[in-house]
Amino acid sequence: MGLTLTGTYNTRQLEIVIINSILVVLSVSAVFLRVWARRLQGLRLFIEDYLSIVALALALAVNALLFQSLHAGVGEHVDTLSAATVQEYSLNLYMMQLFWNTCLPVIKLSIVLFYQRIFPVPSMIFACRAVMLFLAAWYVAFQTTAIFQCVPIHHEWQKKTTTGHCIDFVPFVITLAATNLCTDVLLLVLPTREIWKLQIPWPRKIGLSIIFTLGVIVCTISIVRLENLIAISDSDITWSDTYSHLWTAIESSLGVVVSCLPSLMPIVRLVRDRKLRRSGKSFSRPQDGSSSYPSYVRPPYELSKLSNHVTSGGSRTRHRSGSSRSDLIQKAVGDIEIVTEINQQVESASQCGFET
Structure with missing residues (x-):
């Protein structure tokens, strides 16, 4: 008992x-x-x-x-x-x-x-x-x-x-x-x-x-x-x-x-970035045109039904520098970064809450 x-x-x-x-x-x-x-x-x-x-x-x-x-x-x-x-x-x-x-x-x-x-x-x-x-x-x-x-x-x-x-x-x-x-x-x-x-x-x-x-x-x-x-x-x-x-x-x-x-x-990324800051390491993204904001607040991307761009409602188009043939887009799913090759243009997405 x-x-x-x-x-x-x-x-x-x-x-x-x-x-x-x-x-x-x-x-x-x-x-x-x-x-x-x-x-x-x-x-x-x-x-x-x-x-x-x-x-x-x-x-x-x-x-x-x-x-x-x-x-x-x-x-x-x-x-x-x-x-x-x-x-x-x-x-x-x-x-x-x-x-x-x-x-x-x-x-x-x-x-x-x-x-x-x-x-x-x-x-x-x-x-x-x-x-x-x-x-x-x-x-x-x-x-x-x-x-x-x-x-x-x-x-x-x-x-x-x-x-x-x-x-x-x-x-x-x-x-x-x-x-x-x-x-x-x-x-x-x-x-x-x-x-x-x-x-x-x-x-x-x-x-x-x-x-x-x-x-x-x-x-x-x-x-x-x-x-x-x-x-x-x-x-x-x-x-x-x-x-x-x-x-x-x-x-x-x-x-x-x-x-x-x-x-x-x-x-998880917030905790990770704080640990990096305490250790004196930068949490900035590489200088490849991507955001330098902390990873836990960076805007995610959502794949479009069309194969040549990433889309989001109410977003603005921005072009990346580099090859006109293709660009590399990081579509975030959790803490794993999936690199998807797509053509021409990217639109920053604020509608997708799941990152890779």
Whole structure:
């Protein structure tokens, strides 16, 4: 038994208190830093940034429900609980499903919009829109099923006092988790083709791939959560559901964190530049016509659908000196600089918040 601020819990429940508290700090910090990174670049927030804030609110709701579940019998054997406590657990589980079902598609929509913005080529735009349609269909299908899994709805948490019927819960949540894992894998491989088409050195290509495959963390969590869902026993659901409850919160919170990580590179560069200044080294860019501003505030570039220039809304055209045949443009993605050869002209971009 362990003593917490809210009472005396067994080992399983204490694990939930500690891990869930860490998740709250991580998710809130990630979104705060994401917004700060945009400010460092002097950029407005993009649609995906606003979606990350919405996803954070939904993830925090899942965290709050996980905390509340400790007082609804999670981590206790069901035969030791009162009928009222079991009813409270059932309502808690129902609400957590609805928030989790909404949080994950919002996170994924944020990621897809991010991909579409930094890889604005026809094939990627088509793929991203197809994924968005799939996410919308997935959400409507599973959220509708989750809401009406019992008829009447309140029979879900009042089975002993009302008459009604419900779908088989465990197969439903396993199907939901399995299809969610499929979308995780899809988002993981979606940008791979565009990354490996870039004409950049192998070390940079590998580094860039690592940035875009951080979602493997969420895929792993989805697999672990799926395993825990399969292990749920209807005969002692409040005990057997303990870790699937916890992994639900882990998946939603770390989903928010992972979706924010690529956008935090301006902060990494800020820390790096400060270290360089302390060591007496210059953080200026080479004298090749590029900016001498610190790297964390330099304007990024966004590839146009046209192959001969880099574009941005409301920007002005500037010509580089040198060969009239081609120029080298640095398109920043995080702390990795991709050098893309293009023809004739460059427009400074203020609309893209992701650098390489």
